[in-house]
Amino acid sequence: MQSEWKFTAKDIAEKPDLFMSGHRACAGCGPATVLRLIMKAVRGPTIVTNATGCMEVVSSIYPYTSWAVPWLHTAFENAAANASGIETALKILRKKGRIKQQQVDVIALAGDGGTYDIGIQALSGAVERGHDFLFVLYDNEAYMNTGIQRSGGTPYGASTTTSQAGTVVPGKLEQKKPIADIMVAHEMPYVATASPYYWRDLIEKVRKGIEVNGPAFLHVFAPCPRGWRSDPAKSIELSRLAVETCIFPLWEAINGEYRLSTPSKVLALAPQKKKTVKEYLQVQGRFRHLFTPKFEKMLNEIQQITDAKWQRLLKKCGMTQPAKAA
């Protein structure tokens, strides 16, 4: 699947912001950057619906709004159900000749809580029903809006306010749920992962997700300096490190066919360029305890798990890593 849309950095810079400034996101907020990029990718009239969460709260404090497109928030667990209703209404109203626009795209936005956990039922149902919409998960890996509680998207070993690293427990004991693979298992037409450092890749994927007929799912990595205890100036750098360490590989699954996106493909072809997870973990306070003698063996474990997942992904993409293949 190839989008017809070709763009330059200048085109993007010149496109008006549909997610506008003035919102109240924190300094260095990954999701806010992600939203701004996503809204650069729209092709025409678009309606956005937002699950409850940071991005909803910072962008819609009455009587202000950061949204230059029609925007709806109703609750936490139902962004995909909102999209179902909007898309269905547009379809029938168009059929009855009661709206002018021939094409209106629908984007649902949710954080990790609103996707992995409380939102997965509505998401799974909406995808099964085949509604034509793009669901964007901006994954900051915990319930940040309520104060950094662990979610199904929180990585193994991360300290959150409900998976605290103490003297006995080394942060979250469970693995991050493979949400994008779960969506691929729905046999939906388009699933992809993206990271804001690779902004061009991200924008292209948003556009593909919009263009595809039927449901599309985009999993976007979105650092949260407050929750990750990281430097607000380093959010974009972290977005790059996550890909370079293969913690968050970039790929697409088009009609179930996996393929690596260029930034990750480069690493598959030249494994020596792959960075160690340590480089990614050490700059985040949420993993600080892993660098103490008591829990340091978890670092190796995280490296092994990351490598194993990477190998599985390469297999799915029909690529095996030359160095390890022998």
Add this chain to the structure above:
Amino acid sequence: MKDVMKQVLALNGDEAVAYAVKQSDVDIVAAYPITPQTIIVEKFSEYVANGEVETEFVCTESEHSALTACLAASATGARAFTASASAGLALMHEMLFVTSGCRAPVVMAIANRAYSAPLNIHGDHSDTMAQRDSGWIQIYVENAQEAYDSVIQAFRIGENNEVLLPVIVGLDGFTLSHTLENVEVLPDDAVKKFVGIRQVPLVTTHEGKSAPFKLDPENPMSMGPIALPNYYFEFKRQQDEAMKNALKIIQQVNVEYAKLSGRKYGNGLLDAYRLDDAEIAIICLGSTAGTVKAVVDELREEGIKAGLLRIRTFRPLPVQEIREALGKVKALAVMDRCISFGGNGGPVFHEIRHVLYDLPMRPNVVNYIYGLGGRDTSPRQIREIYSDLQKIVKTKRVGELVNYVGLRS
């Protein structure tokens, strides 16, 4: 009325609802199955399968998503309908408040059913009573005919610009939902004309422009925002104001519908039966009114001044109208098909006592909890209630304030 061709069909309450929805130019039906509502969506699926409706039918994976989809469709300018009962309504609880708060005039039929545990699929009013403060208009019907008529009316009431609130039409599970009755239906075009195409109101934007109150790419609007303590309260006050407006609109629609169909239900809010000179009276909701009316007739034959006040519209509660209707009654029994655990009586009882408190001469009011989990209430039991009321009038003393009808000791 004179030019309208009428047709009588044998329909149960659920089918009558589905038939009304079919005729009401509904854009989207999103629903999830639950007994005793299921016939509504099954019947509607049949209409869809046979191309009899121009409606998108969305079978969601839960009631929560069903109502969400209706709300979102309504916010996009569509006319939306759903149906549910009991546990399904409970699962919608969160979205009930969001729907009314977003001022989305979704219409929902509820085949009233008991709450679990223990599991019970039969009729009582626990489900909708638990949602009485959710900001939905609540209309309880007496028979399948009224279910049909009320669903048609509900679109007109909810979508009225002075109201803009969602509407529940409650029909007693099984007693009405599954019982075949003769239902007089209106021709398709007459209903279509009566409900009209959904019109969204125009609102003034921050730029002073006039824009439709919906998700419209030409006039981008943020709906369902966050409102902090400096604005939230005003939103809620406006909803309460809209409820007050609904009192007027429900009566207007009742009159207008009567002109079309020849049928009306009291003043749309209350349906009084032989109440003008009554000394003793029962208040109830829903299908039980039919049984009570039969008993009232018997008692009148015997020279006993018995009457009935059926509350058709429970939300908004027609406070002034109830006071006027009951001003001359000496003893009153409020029948509740629902318990408020630990609340000393049922919800209708609480509200009626509150309404009557300000009357200079107020009747003695007693409460009868009845029919939970589908238990039948017989004419004999209704007679006993009236007999209790006679004793109260005679002795001027109330025994037990809260009583239970037909319960094992």
